[in-house]
Amino acid sequence: DTAVSQTPKYLVTQMGNDKSIKCEQNLGHDTMYWYKQDSKKFLKIMFSYNNKELIINETVPNRFSPKSPDKAHLNLHINSLELGDSAVYFCASSRSGTSNTQYFGPGTRLTVL
């Protein structure tokens, strides 16, 4: 069984569209994250949720809205997509605490045309 799964794996869309990426983890973790990895491979945290509550919200345009319906899911909705949003988006999860190894999903490659 996949520990952290994301859908879709690839997403190609036009500028201005709205899209969502879904993430699910079956590890029983209570913290989930969204990361953005650009073409230079820089990995930057966007959001972190602990027990369905937002605990980290880095400087991200408010076109990006995370939603956590329960501890096992963290979805990312993006409004009015822009060319600069093209990247690979990784979901990750971990337990709370100092030794929180992060388990990453396979990534969603978003291409905005």
Add this chain to the structure above:
Amino acid sequence: GQQVMQIPQYQHVQEGEDFTTYCNSSTTLSNIQWYKQRPGGHPVFLIQLVKSGEVKKQKRLTFQFGEAKKNSSLHITATQTTDVGTYFCAGRTSGNTPLVFGKGTRLSVIA
């Protein structure tokens, strides 16, 4: 804010040569983690270091945490083509702060 600098950005080595990547933080870290991302893949956890001066080994990989807990290194002995990928360090200043990733070192191994 906290910054984690990682060098070099790229490294090309002949198979069998050694490889080292270095990580430096602007602030003292409570722990540091290392991840490996294969081409087209996702970051995978390798190890966590917590104690000042700690050294851990995984087969040909040696991880060190500096005495001041502000720097770390990953050394690979006798690289193999399976070592290809991007190696990230990631550190946090306390248990409640987010993990901050370095920009990664992309390793290429020429057979």
